[in-house]
Amino acid sequence: MSKLLEVTDLRTHFFTRDGVVKAVDGVSFSLDYGQTLAIVGESGSGKSVTAMSIMGLIPDPPGKIVEGDILFKGDSMLAMEPAEVRKLRGDRIAMIFQDPMTSLNPVYRVGHQIGESLRIHRGMTKREAFDRAVELLDLVGIPNPRERAKDYPHQFSGGMRQRAMIAMALSCDPDILIADEPTTALDVTIQAQILELMIELQDRTGTAIIMITHDLGVVADMADDVMVMYAGKPVEFGTADEVFYKPLHPYTWGLLDSLPRHDVSEKGTLEPIQGQPPSLIRVPRGCSFHPRCPYARVKCVKEVPELVPVEGGHASGCHFSVDPSFRKGEAAVCREVV
Amino acid sequence: MFKYVIRRIIQMVPVFLGVTLILFILRAPGVLPGDPVRLITGEKAISETLYQEIVEKHGLDQPLHVQYVRYLKGLTEGDLGTSYQKSRPVSDILLDKFPNTMRLAAVAILLEIIIGIAAGIISAVKRYSLLDVLVTLSTSILVSVPVFWLGMLMQVVFGIWFKRWGIPYLPISGMSSSDFPDWVHLILPAITLASVSTAYVARIMRSQMLEVMGQDYIRTAHAKGLSERAVIRRHALKNALIPVVTFIGIDLGVMMSGAILTETVFNWPGVGLEIFLAIGTRDWPIVTGGVVIIVLLVMIINLLVDISYAFLDPRIRYGGPAQ
Numbered sequence: 001m002s003k004l005l006e007v008t009d010l011r012t013h014f015f016t017r018d019g020v021v022k023a024v025d026g027v028s029f030s031l032d033y034g035q036t037l038a039i040v041g042e043s044g045s046g047k048s049v050t051a052m053s054i055m056g057l058i059p060d061p062p063g064k065i066v067e068g069d070i071l072f073k074g075d076s077m078l079a080m081e082p083a084e085v086r087k088l089r090g091d092r093i094a095m096i097f098q099d100p101m102t103s104l105n106p107v108y109r110v111g112h113q114i115g116e117s118l119r120i121h122r123g124m125t126k127r128e129a130f131d132r133a134v135e136l137l138d139l140v141g142i143p144n145p146r147e148r149a150k151d152y153p154h155q156f157s158g159g160m161r162q163r164a165m166i167a168m169a170l171s172c173d174p175d176i177l178i179a180d181e182p183t184t185a186l187d188v189t190i191q192a193q194i195l196e197l198m199i200e201l202q203d204r205t206g207t208a209i210i211m212i213t214h215d216l217g218v219v220a221d222m223a224d225d226v227m228v229m230y231a232g233k234p235v236e237f238g239t240a241d242e243v244f245y246k247p248l249h250p251y252t253w254g255l256l257d258s259l260p261r262h263d264v265s266e267k268g269t270l271e272p273i274q275g276q277p278p279s280l281i282r283v284p285r286g287c288s289f290h291p292r293c294p295y296a297r298v299k300c301v302k303e304v305p306e307l308v309p310v311e312g313g314h315a316s317g318c319h320f321s322v323d324p325s326f327r328k329g330e331a332a333v334c335r336e337v338v
Numbered sequence: 339m340f341k342y343v344i345r346r347i348i349q350m351v352p353v354f355l356g357v358t359l360i361l362f363i364l365r366a367p368g369v370l371p372g373d374p375v376r377l378i379t380g381e382k383a384i385s386e387t388l389y390q391e392i393v394e395k396h397g398l399d400q401p402l403h404v405q406y407v408r409y410l411k412g413l414t415e416g417d418l419g420t421s422y423q424k425s426r427p428v429s430d431i432l433l434d435k436f437p438n439t440m441r442l443a444a445v446a447i448l449l450e451i452i453i454g455i456a457a458g459i460i461s462a463v464k465r466y467s468l469l470d471v472l473v474t475l476s477t478s479i480l481v482s483v484p485v486f487w488l489g490m491l492m493q494v495v496f497g498i499w500f501k502r503w504g505i506p507y508l509p510i511s512g513m514s515s516s517d518f519p520d521w522v523h524l525i526l527p528a529i530t531l532a533s534v535s536t537a538y539v540a541r542i543m544r545s546q547m548l549e550v551m552g553q554d555y556i557r558t559a560h561a562k563g564l565s566e567r568a569v570i571r572r573h574a575l576k577n578a579l580i581p582v583v584t585f586i587g588i589d590l591g592v593m594m595s596g597a598i599l600t601e602t603v604f605n606w607p608g609v610g611l612e613i614f615l616a617i618g619t620r621d622w623p624i625v626t627g628g629v630v631i632i633v634l635l636v637m638i639i640n641l642l643v644d645i646s647y648a649f650l651d652p653r654i655r656y657g658g659p660a661q
Contacts, residue, residue: 057560083565090563097561102554107576107652117562152652168562 002074004175004208005031005054010068012046012053015061019281023049025232027068029225031176036202036209038219038240040255041229044277047212050229051178054210055095056085073175091121094169098181100161104153111137111149114168121172136167140197159190163197170201177202178210183218195222216259220244228252231278231288234307238314246327248316250293253328287319295320297336339648346644350637357633358413361626362406374398377422377620418627423619428627432609436631438513439597439608445524446532446593451586454536455579458543463570465548473540480537485596489530489603496526511605527604531596535589542585546578553577580650587643591636 012024024046031037039047052058054070056077070077072092077085094117097103104113114136115129124132130149137145140163153161162182169177179198183191199222202209211219219226219240226243228236228251236249247253254273275292278284284291290300299319307317320326363369375392393399397408412419418428461473480488497510514520550556551574559573598610605611609628616624647654 055561057557086563086565088563090561095561097554097558099554103558105555105559105573105577107650108573109652116559116564120563120568154653165558168558 002071003030004033004035004073006069006071006074007050007054008069008071010050010053010070011066012049012058012063013066014063016281021280022232022283023063023280024053025283027227027229027232027234029227029234029237031208031210033175034202034206034208035225036211036223038211038213038223038226039229040213040216040219040226042214042277044231044280045229046232046280047214047229048180049232051095051180051210051212054176054178055089055093056082057089087121090117090174091172092174093176093178094172094174095178095180096162096165096169096182099185100158100165101185103165104156104161106153108152109149110151110153110156110164113153114149114164114171117168117171132171133167136171137164139170139201140164140167142167158186159193162186162190162194166194166197166201170205170207173205174207176208176210178212180212181214182211184213184215191218198222216244216255228255231283232280233288233317235289235317236315237307242311242314246311246314248310248314248321248327249289249318250295250331251289254292256328287317294333294335295326295331297334339645343641343645346641350641353637354633355410358410358630359406361629362409365409365622365626374422374622377622413630418630419623421616421621421624423616423621428623431612431624432627432631435607435609435612438606439601439610442524442527442531442601442606442608443590443593443597445528446535447586447590449528449532450535450539450589453532454539455543455582457536457540458582459547459570459575461540461544462547462551470544473544477537477540480533481541483533485530485534486599486603488533489526489600492526492530493603513607527600527606530603531593531600534596535586535593538589539582539585543578543582546581547574550574550578576650580647583643583646583650587640590639591632594632594636 007030008028010024010027011022014021014023027046027050029037039050041047049058049063053065054077058065065078072088077088104110111130111133114133115124115126118124118129118132119126122129134145134149137149142148142160142163148156148160153164156164166182177198182198183194186194195218198209201207209222211222213219223240226236226238226240227234228243228249230251236243236247236252238246238248243252244256247256251273254271257271258273260270273292274294278288278291286302287293287296287300287305290296293300297320303319305317305319307315308322309315310321318326320331325331374396375389375398378392378396379388397405400408409419416429418432420426421428421431424431457473457477461470464470493510496508498507500507508526509515509518509523510526513523515523547570551570556569556573559569564572594610597608598614600606601608601610602614609631613625613628616622616628
């Protein structure tokens with residue numbers, strides 16, 4: 001049986017006046033029914049563009065999927081007619097976005113917006129869709145759902161709007177839910193509530209989730225697999241335990257070190273990754289992380305590393321990950337290049 | 339909502355009084371050229387007794403504030419004064435002409451709304467296409483062309499040259515003639531009157547659509563699986579229309595001044611032409627009476643536009659505390 005979703009060597013480039021932006025440049029992963037994959041990386045690492053490519057929502061021009069394929073239940077989504085992709089979108093594959101304050105249309109009632117997918121994909125009448133929207137609002141924990149469904153988005157708080165977005169995304173019982181930084185714009189207390197809600201709903205509905213975030217803390221409890229992205233490429237792939245406890249790539253080490261942890265308070269300071277993410281028009285030669293990597297050697301400048309399995313399915317895109325002594329906390333800082 | 343409307347109507351009173359005061363001062367002796375009595379009687383020599391009679395009849399010997407109160411009192415009774423030249427009540431003269439102006443303005447507004455909004459949407463949806471370039475270019479030209487010049491240009495091209503070349507041509511003057519059905523006479527004046535406004539509406543609509551199409555909720559609508567057409571029609575249009583409605587509301591007042599020029603160029607017997615002719619003959623009661631009517635009209639239209647917001651934009655609710 002084919003996988004629920006399979007992405008192979010996806011390359012999404014944007015052709016701009018300043019040059020070609022290689023926003024996604026060789027991403028592969030697969031997702032099983034009911035599984036949660038977290039895609040982690042800094043801003044501009046290609047996480048969101050990967051998600052938008054799967055949704056078929058890359059603005060063309062300037063964007064284009066130049067290589068690779070996206071298979072949904074074995075069928076290539078890139079080979080489908082736009083109308084067929086549209087039928088999957090919002091029905092089988094749904095998405096929630098980062099900023100719930102602006103992701104709802106201000107001039108329509110919340111219940112109407114939640115019911116809209118049901119009307120297009122399920123052919124429900126206005127009344128049926130509204131009734132179902134009320135049930136969904138109840139499911140995501142909005143009190144007085146029947147009254148609140150008649151409210152406009154500006155009458156909802158940020159956390160409630162994100163709950164409404166989740167209700168909207170789950171309305172057609174999708175196979176895949178793509179969550180693009182769903183908690184980034186929310187208060188910390190609300191963040192935890194929204195994550196709990198997503199975990200709870202996943203248990204109930206069995207939806208597979210692609211969780212996009214720059215916050216490793218967010219994915220720790222949720223993810224089965226984690227893909228770390230840097231400059232449009234995956235640099236590490238493994239189970240959540242592998243990536244958290246036995247990280248292979250120096251970039252992942254940096255991400256983990258820059259995570260605030262309350263259990264190691266005596267250490268006191270956070271270790272940020274030096275430098276800035278590279279321009280995706282002029283990606284550094286060799287390993288794109290080498291200008292910021294404290295372990296960079298001559299080889300890193302000369303050769304582009306491949307993402308290769310190191311232990312079982314745990315893969316790393318670093319030349320030196322195969323060396324068992326090159327591990328977090330053990331590798332000696334020996335920057336050879338300037 | 340009801341409270342809001344009442345409050346707005348009460349607010350209209352001082353505005354209206356201010357306008358009438360300015361208009362009244364313009365009519366006062368010595369402000370504008372000409373002795374009112376001489377304007378009434380014309381060039382004929384008249385006797386001193388008749389002169390005094392006219393002064394008394396019109397209250398011209400009273401102090402100014404008394405004259406103003408008398409004028410206001412007249413206004414509340416629908417009395418806009420009497421024309422110097424025609425010796426007819428101004429309200430009767432304007433009532434005769436008003437339907438003609440309304441007919442012209444109504445067609446122009448329809449053109450403005452339909453063509454302006456459609457051109458703006460097409461231009462935004464097909465951004466950088468040939469159509470978009472055409473719309474952007476022609477609207478830039480139209481907003482910078484004076485209305486009366488455009489009117490005369492159209493008269494020359496569609497009236498005179500077309501006739502000369504043997505192509506079906508259009509009437510360029512008046513409201514009716516034996517050669518054409520009445521509605522054909524409307525075509526050129528209505529296009530002229532609508533031109534600048536239509537160009538502005540198209541430009542605002544285009545920029546609003548482009549702005550709205552970049553909003554997050556449009557991405558959400560796409561993610562739901564709506565077709566491009568449905569996204570534009572259901573999600574983008576209503577949001578983009580809000581500022582356009584504001585503009586059209588304000589523009590209705592501007593259109594009234596455009597009507598004076600258009601009616602003059604096309605010899606269209608409306609309020610605008612009447613005001614223009616009255617300025618030439620210094621028939622001040624007609625001028626001020628016409629302006630009073632226009633001011634009232636603009637105030638009422640603005641109120642209606644403000645009320646219509648509440649239906650377009652749910653974030654605006656009048657008359658209650660913020661939620």
